[in-house]
Amino acid sequence: MLFYNDYMDSHLELREKLLSTQTEFSYVYAHIPFCDVICHYCDFYTEKTRLADFNNFFQALENEFNFYSDFISPKKLTSIYLGGGTPGASPLEKLDLFFRFLKQYIDSISEICIEANPKDFKERNTLENWISLGINRISMGVQSFDDSILKTLGRNHRSIDAKEAILQLKNKVENFSIDLIYGVPGQTLHSFEKDLQFLLENNVPHISCYNLSLTKEHFLYKALPSDQTSLSFIQLANTLLESHGYTQYEISNFGKGQLVSKNNWNYWSGGSYLALGPSASGFNGKNIRWKNISNWKQYTNFWTDQRNQDQVLEWEELSLKQRRIEVLYTKLRLKEGLDLEWFSSLFLEDLEHSHEKVFDRWQKEGLAQREKTKIFLTFKGRMLCDQLVQELI
Numbered sequence: 001m002l003f004y005n006d007y008m009d010s011h012l013e014l015r016e017k018l019l020s021t022q023t024e025f026s027y028v029y030a031h032i033p034f035c036d037v038i039c040h041y042c043d044f045y046t047e048k049t050r051l052a053d054f055n056n057f058f059q060a061l062e063n064e065f066n067f068y069s070d071f072i073s074p075k076k077l078t079s080i081y082l083g084g085g086t087p088g089a090s091p092l093e094k095l096d097l098f099f100r101f102l103k104q105y106i107d108s109i110s111e112i113c114i115e116a117n118p119k120d121f122k123e124r125n126t127l128e129n130w131i132s133l134g135i136n137r138i139s140m141g142v143q144s145f146d147d148s149i150l151k152t153l154g155r156n157h158r159s160i161d162a163k164e165a166i167l168q169l170k171n172k173v174e175n176f177s178i179d180l181i182y183g184v185p186g187q188t189l190h191s192f193e194k195d196l197q198f199l200l201e202n203n204v205p206h207i208s209c210y211n212l213s214l215t216k217e218h219f220l221y222k223a224l225p226s227d228q229t230s231l232s233f234i235q236l237a238n239t240l241l242e243s244h245g246y247t248q249y250e251i252s253n254f255g256k257g258q259l260v261s262k263n264n265w266n267y268w269s270g271g272s273y274l275a276l277g278p279s280a281s282g283f284n285g286k287n288i289r290w291k292n293i294s295n296w297k298q299y300t301n302f303w304t305d306q307r308n309q310d311q312v313l314e315w316e317e318l319s320l321k322q323r324r325i326e327v328l329y330t331k332l333r334l335k336e337g338l339d340l341e342w343f344s345s346l347f348l349e350d351l352e353h354s355h356e357k358v359f360d361r362w363q364k365e366g367l368a369q370r371e372k373t374k375i376f377l378t379f380k381g382r383m384l385c386d387q388l389v390q391e392l393i
């Protein structure tokens with residue numbers, strides 16, 4: 001049990017802020033940064049699995065959760081998302097203890113999701129065990145079924161591993177998601193279409209398609225395709241998947257019918273979420289954001305060793321202007337768009353009139369549509385979302 005003494009300055013300040021804004025959490029994101037192999041393109045905070053101290057790391061997650069537990073009501077967690085990293089590479093007994101600890105907060109309809117890699121299924125043989133822990137959604141990073149693309153990306157699995165894992169998933173889990181990447185040097189539209197076709201044939205309920213993005217210094221940067229070519233990949237995904245009953249509910253995400261990822265939907269909708277783990281960031285749903293340090297050792301020491309006095313958290317209070325920009329960026333990414341009445345009640349600003357000419361032009365150019373109080377971007381508009389939001393800032 002931790003005793004919160006005065007070395008936890010920034011945490012105590014944050015708690016005060018959360019209390020004063022009557023924060024409640026029903027969404028939890030835990031970042032487990034360990035991966036067996038670090039992929040060439042990865043820009044998440046990651047560390048090698050073989051270096052991990054899982055005992056202390058999971059203890060740190062529990063202690064951090066406890067620190068915020070009075071903001072969560074029993075049985076009220078809508079979603080727990082274990083992201084990373086590769087949380088699927090965590091020892092089963094640690095996940096088991098973690099979920100026992102969370103049990104009193106979980107309800108039968110909570111969505112409990114773990115990110116995994118195809119190799120976890122093969123080498124760790126864990127799917128049934130995960131299900132028995134109460135995990136009911138798997139998000140698997142496949143990226144491609146083309147072995148040469150997987151090699152370019154530096155992935156540690158092969159196409160056959162991913163195909164076998166999907167066969168297991170579709171027989172045992174109702175709700176799962178597969179990530180693909182497009183815009184990889186050497187990738188053709190034909191190969192990407194074959195990837196999508198395989199997912200369709202296997203009735204995968206949720207698909208995420210991410211554009212490969214790299215810094216200018218990256219060794220593959222110069223080999224990236226043009227923006228126009230990248231656009232044709234996501235256009236292909238949109239046409240093919242929507243013709244098979246999927247909805248592109250967000251720029252990169254497609255769900256069968258109305259299916260969405262609860263965790264991500266809450267994030268884009270501006271809801272509150274508790275962040276656990278190194279590099280994770282949290283939000284109170286109003287005006288407070290915070291981020292944990294991207295260093296698992298310092299994070300773990302802080303939450304497990306009372307003598308440690310390093311600060312491992314930064315928080316900020318967002319101005320109305322910052323929040324307004326965030327809302328515009330996140331809402332216009334969504335197919336359901338922005339409710340102008342809601343926006344005006346939040347920011348006391350009549351966007352509809354102040355930007356009437358902008359909205360008219362978007363509509364004329366086929367970038368946006370209006371429906372009652374809402375404005376939403378078309379597929380063409382969503383592909384230019386960042387540019388369009390600039391016109392509202």
Ligand code: SF4
Pocket residue numbers: 034035037038039041042043044046084085086117141
């Ligand atoms: S598996 Fe995911 S998180 Fe891990 S290194 Fe690869 S891209 Fe990064």
